[in-house]
Amino acid sequence: MNKPGLPQGTRDFSAVVVRKRNHIFTTIRSVFELYGFQPLETPAMENLDTLMGKYGEEGDKLIFKILNNGLDNPAKEQQAKEAFSKILSGKSSRDITERALRYDLTIPFARYVAMNFGQLTLPFKRYQVQPVWRADRPQKGRYREFYQCDADVVGSRSLLNEVELAYIYSQVFSKLRVPVTIHINSRKVLAALAEICGGEDKMMDITIAIDKLDKIGLEKVKEELSGKGLNSGQVAVIDQYLSIGGDETEKMTQLKTLLGGNASGLQGIAEIQYVLDRCRSLPAGSRLQTDFTLARGLNYYTGIIFEVKANGVQMGSIGGGGRYDDLTGLFGVPDVPGVGISFGVDRIYDVMEELQVFPDDVAAGTRVLFFNLGQTESEKAFALMQQLREKQVACELYHEQAKFDKQFRYADKKQIPFTVIIGSKEAENGTCVVKNLASGEQHTIAQAVLPDFSFQ
């Protein structure tokens, strides 16, 4: 017998972890609902065509493909062999694989919007909390199966959406008791910078280089830019751009000086200013600030971009998002703009562990353990237990008659805070003993009033 194991990069979640994760999920969901977003769920698998070509060349390689069934059908042996040789030469073949696990939630959402465009009330606001799969090599904080929590608005160009999304971030993290800073920038500002420094076609290179700033440092970024063909004057402009500092007013002034001559730049600056002005009263614990070094790796963003970092914790971003144009164009429905955000649950979990901000009652399981002290005793206990369950109190009856020692230890191990003891004496005179395991206090009360006992 081989030892059982898990596929690389996947995890089991035990009770305590599931409860803590659910606390994060339900908090996020409740805030999404509060802002008028509706839930959407899509299948774990999509047609391969839907996913291929949407995430760049690297992304295609990281999609988990599903082997077709029936490949062993003798009648189709020749076809299967030809298809497989196509696979060997690096192309995918519909005769071998025509479905794949979803890689993110955005493309399935775009597919859904395109398929149902006629029926949707615009602007369409949906949220989605589901696992996604990537055939990436796992490493610290990175898995092959992980959850994404996305909220998107499509069919609206209004910047009010950006403002609301910033408030959602703020409200969620306030509820989770995680102090955060929401960084914002605009792809239009970055586009303007690219136009000034070597043209639009350099935008990708510049974006990627800037995105690495906090990882590799200013000098390395400049080196990388020179390597991509920017001359020293152009690198100097980017150096100047990355050095913008001071309070928000000063930063915006410097940005205007640098990029104000560019139409795209002006627009980006105006949009950032709008969001800044309308996010003055974010819930306590979070702040919004411009960060012109923010770039975001994904290339479909076109307007405001966000990234959220926990204050005082050494950890990458715990959320990100931004505005995109024409997400559904790939699926035949052009001109549908949108803006969305995403929460990184696994990192949020780690941050909350580090800050120790999970509420104590998150781990609450069984509240009361009924001792099993014999046939007739346990029958009484069972009947009483059912009454408590009716009152929404989580109970268990010990599974067999056993010594006190054993039953107490079971309660200890499962961190059950109360026991109810009904032995022969109690069974006879209609009472029961309620014991608080933490304090050791115990009371004898009538069985009739047990259902009204508050196990606090």
Added chain:
RNA sequence: GAGGACGUAGCUCAGUUGGUUAGAGCGACAGUUUGUGGCACUGUAGGUCGGGGGUUCGAAACCCCUCGUUCUCCCCA
């Protein structure tokens, strides 16, 4: 896709230049005379030393291959 580190009991790990029957702590289970737990004491179970091959009189240890885990880079959440 490239490169490092590590695989010994359920868990965390010892294990001397290669040398008897591979150990500890924690955990599990049982007991310390069946109505009050956490402690303590005693005992029991649990290992093809990741797998395969090689070197050797002798391998957990040395060599090769393989599988797995983990970390870094690329990319991302």
